[in-house]
Structures are given as structure tokens and as C-alpha cells.
Amino acid sequence: MEVKELLSKPVWQMTGEEFIFLNRHALQEKEMGVAQPVADKDKKYVYGIGGIARLFGxxxxxxxxxxxxxxxxxxxxxxGRKIIVDADMALELAGHKSGGRR
Structure with missing residues (x-):
């Protein structure tokens, strides 16, 4: 089985064997110390139109x-319908002071 092919396949279309293979592959990479992408913990995000409304007041x-x-x-x-906004960048782009709110 090719890992890249399986990674692009939706989980609901995988067989149990394919899913377990990917899981084992991920565990092996973790044990070997292969770098996994890490989310930037300093960034703040808001979600949806409601989040944008709260961000800008x-x-x-x-x-x-x-x-x-x-x-x-x-x-x-x-x-799709999910909206994720980098709060600091949005404020900066809109001309608000970085970190400040209206």
C-alpha cells in the first residue's frame, strides 16, 4: 500500500486494514522522531461570521x-462553510492597531 494514496483517501472509504496501516505508519514516524506539522500556538483565531463580528465589535x-x-x-x-480567521492579521489588514479592538 502506498501511504500517499491512503492519505488522500477519505476515511469513510478506507477498509479497516488500510486505516490500521496508516495508524501504524503514523506511530512509527512519531517514534522515529519525524517532524509533524505543529500549529502556531501564538496565533489567535476566530471562527465564522460571528467570530469576525466579535473581533471587530x-x-x-x-x-x-x-x-x-x-x-x-x-x-x-x-x-466549504467553515470560516477560520487569523485575528491579528485580520485586524492589521483592516487598518486596526495590532491586537487592539474597535
Missing amino acids: CSIPTANRIKKSGKIDRAVTQI
């Missing part, structure tokens, strides 16, 4: 307009 419709304006596009990651 505005209403939901205004948060929608901010997102649609494109000003904070570099800070926004959207996968």
Missing part, C-alpha cells in the same frame, strides 16, 4: 460586508 451584517469586501482575504481560510 460590529454586527453580523457588517461582519459579512467586511468579509465580502476582500480587505481581510489573506487572513481568512474558508473550507
Whole structure:
């Protein structure tokens, strides 16, 4: 079995054998000390339009307009309906002081 092929396959389409193979492979890499990507713990994220509204201290419709304006596009990651926003970058891109709120 090719690990790269299995990693791109949705879990719900895997057989039990394929899933266990990937799990064992991951454990072996961990034991050998292969570097795994680590999330940046210093970054703060907000989620969804509600998160944008809280970040900027505005209403939901205004948060929608901010997102649609494109000003904070570099800070926004959207996968389907899930929206993840790098809070500090969004504030910086929108012209607010870094770390400050409206």
C-alpha cells in the first residue's frame, strides 16, 4: 500500500486494514522522531461570521460586508462553510492597531 494514496483517501472509504496501516505508519514516524506539522500556538483565531463580528465589535451584517469586501482575504481560510480567521492579521489588514479592538 502506498501511504500517499491512503492519505488522500477519505476515511469513510478506507477498509479497516488500510486505516490500521496508516495508524501504524503514523506511530512509527512519531517514534522515529519525524517532524509533524505543529500549529502556531501564538496565533489567535476566530471562527465564522460571528467570530469576525466579535473581533471587530460590529454586527453580523457588517461582519459579512467586511468579509465580502476582500480587505481581510489573506487572513481568512474558508473550507466549504467553515470560516477560520487569523485575528491579528485580520485586524492589521483592516487598518486596526495590532491586537487592539474597535
